[in-house]
Amino acid sequence: MIQIKELSKVYNSEEGQVVALKNVNLEIEAGQIFGIIGPSGAGKSSFIRCLNLLEEPTEGQVIVDGQDLTTLNTKKLRKARKKIGMIFQNFNLLQSRTVADNVAFPLELAGVDKEQIRVKVDELLELVGLADKTNNYPAQLSGGQQQRVGIARALANDPKLLLCDEATSSLDPQTTDSILDLLKDINHQLGITVVLITHEMEVIKQICDKVAVLEKGSIIEEGETIQVFTNPQHDTTKRFVQSVINADIPEEFYERKSVIEPETGKLIKVSFVGKSVKEPIISNVIKECDVDANILYGNIDKIQETSFGILLIEITGNNFSVKQAVNYLEEQNLKIEVIRNDRDVRTVS
Amino acid sequence: MTEMLGQLASNSELLLQGLQETLYMVLVSMMIAVFFGIPLGVGVVVTEPNGILEKKEINFILGSIINVARSIPFIILMVAIIPFTRLIVGTSIGTTAAIVPLAVAAIPFIGRIVENSLKEVDPGVVEAAQAMGATPWEIITKVLIPEALPSLILGITLALISLIGYSAIVGAVGGGGLGDIAIRYGYQRFQGDVMLQTVVILVVLVQLIQSIGNWLSSKLNKAT
Numbered sequence: 001m002i003q004i005k006e007l008s009k010v011y012n013s014e015e016g017q018v019v020a021l022k023n024v025n026l027e028i029e030a031g032q033i034f035g036i037i038g039p040s041g042a043g044k045s046s047f048i049r050c051l052n053l054l055e056e057p058t059e060g061q062v063i064v065d066g067q068d069l070t071t072l073n074t075k076k077l078r079k080a081r082k083k084i085g086m087i088f089q090n091f092n093l094l095q096s097r098t099v100a101d102n103v104a105f106p107l108e109l110a111g112v113d114k115e116q117i118r119v120k121v122d123e124l125l126e127l128v129g130l131a132d133k134t135n136n137y138p139a140q141l142s143g144g145q146q147q148r149v150g151i152a153r154a155l156a157n158d159p160k161l162l163l164c165d166e167a168t169s170s171l172d173p174q175t176t177d178s179i180l181d182l183l184k185d186i187n188h189q190l191g192i193t194v195v196l197i198t199h200e201m202e203v204i205k206q207i208c209d210k211v212a213v214l215e216k217g218s219i220i221e222e223g224e225t226i227q228v229f230t231n232p233q234h235d236t237t238k239r240f241v242q243s244v245i246n247a248d249i250p251e252e253f254y255e256r257k258s259v260i261e262p263e264t265g266k267l268i269k270v271s272f273v274g275k276s277v278k279e280p281i282i283s284n285v286i287k288e289c290d291v292d293a294n295i296l297y298g299n300i301d302k303i304q305e306t307s308f309g310i311l312l313i314e315i316t317g318n319n320f321s322v323k324q325a326v327n328y329l330e331e332q333n334l335k336i337e338v339i340r341n342d343r344d345v346r347t348v349s
Numbered sequence: 350m351t352e353m354l355g356q357l358a359s360n361s362e363l364l365l366q367g368l369q370e371t372l373y374m375v376l377v378s379m380m381i382a383v384f385f386g387i388p389l390g391v392g393v394v395v396t397e398p399n400g401i402l403e404k405k406e407i408n409f410i411l412g413s414i415i416n417v418a419r420s421i422p423f424i425i426l427m428v429a430i431i432p433f434t435r436l437i438v439g440t441s442i443g444t445t446a447a448i449v450p451l452a453v454a455a456i457p458f459i460g461r462i463v464e465n466s467l468k469e470v471d472p473g474v475v476e477a478a479q480a481m482g483a484t485p486w487e488i489i490t491k492v493l494i495p496e497a498l499p500s501l502i503l504g505i506t507l508a509l510i511s512l513i514g515y516s517a518i519v520g521a522v523g524g525g526g527l528g529d530i531a532i533r534y535g536y537q538r539f540q541g542d543v544m545l546q547t548v549v550i551l552v553v554l555v556q557l558i559q560s561i562g563n564w565l566s567s568k569l570n571k572a573t
Contacts, residue, residue, distance in 0.1 A: 077482075078483075081480060081482035082482040086481075088476075090471075090473050092471065093477075094495070094496060095571055095572040096569070096572075105478075105491070106481040109478075109481055109483050109487060109491075110482075137571040137572075138571075139572050163480075
């Protein structure tokens, strides 16, 4: 759907050159929700504006749906933009027009006749759940409602691609959720590819299939959302992941003395992703290996349909059965980490 | 009070004619000024750096026209353009001839008002229109002007009131109108009643225009 090749953007200001993007290469498949996250000043805003050439790239190609936008003349570019919807952090609605007339605006620009516009506008307002606000003005609506109008407007010309520029950043958490749900629905129902930029990891977690992390104008990490969340590589990525999911074990557990049988007990961190969550692993271990398992700490989260998390368990029993239990867990395709082994136990006790 | 009304009745023909002349001068010159001033103001806004039709040289020229014309005192401008007035109306004396300097003075005034109003439009809305593939002309006619309309109306109201003031000055050099009456009858012939009556009419006129402007602007303002 989108290929970005060697994209660079340099701004010339009086203080000198500012490099917003350097050598960005990215491929976004059709039908995906692709998120770009980064701290402020990372170049997110320049990046998304290069996708419809609101910002002209200094170098590189932006190929959308097989068409290299950077080679188009103004007239062809305007035509191409009609098939790329965009929504904004501050909604950017026309204050002088009613909700219906705002949604009608891109259709007017495309030269659609009045009767067809009316039908299409009704359909779109129904889709975003604002059928009862047709004749209101934007100033009479809440932020969430205004963004819904923005979405309806962006979808008016049946785009294949929807660009979201910090679309939920000025909304409260509850409204954010409802807007994200709407975007997800649109992606599923209409098959529109969605590219969004955000500084909120929560947004990525809730709806993105894939994510790229942008820092200082470069993409430092990219992958399936679930992978990036469960196995972040870069420090910046780790910080972002930690902002929504705490996969660390609280310090106090490292120093905790085993309650029972300190000589043989093992403190084990089990990390799991996906379907294994649904199996009764702990009770199986107890039954199969003749050990006791004491759950000390747990944190399970969900990234869209996939569950993942950590569990801190203390396994006690005789030496042999504890070893057997650890083996059993490893066989279940779980990531096992023995946090405190026998040596540690001795030092503690 | 009755005495004043009596005087008003005796002067009514004179005052009515003056009012008509004033309205004629102000309204016609205003229409001309709006006709030329809107493109001037729009031109300055769209050609400025990061504007939708960025063009440094044109922006400089249009900006200079506004600044130079605005800095010439009206009474000097009026005299200075007499040859131009003669070229257009054939004479430099009379109510119709007065329209020329009034319009010339009002064009840059309106230009600046339009410029300021359009600059108040949220740049994000313009960006959204660009993202939808709008042409510069569509952005001007469907975004900038409609979004700035309440503010434009207030600005034009202000310009209209200033023009009434200017029209009194043209009166002094043979342009007719209420200002002319006030000077000739009220000042030179010591007819205090005529002076008072013209002032009252002017105050009422200004008040009326301002009220209509405010009402229209707030009626059109959907942003709050």
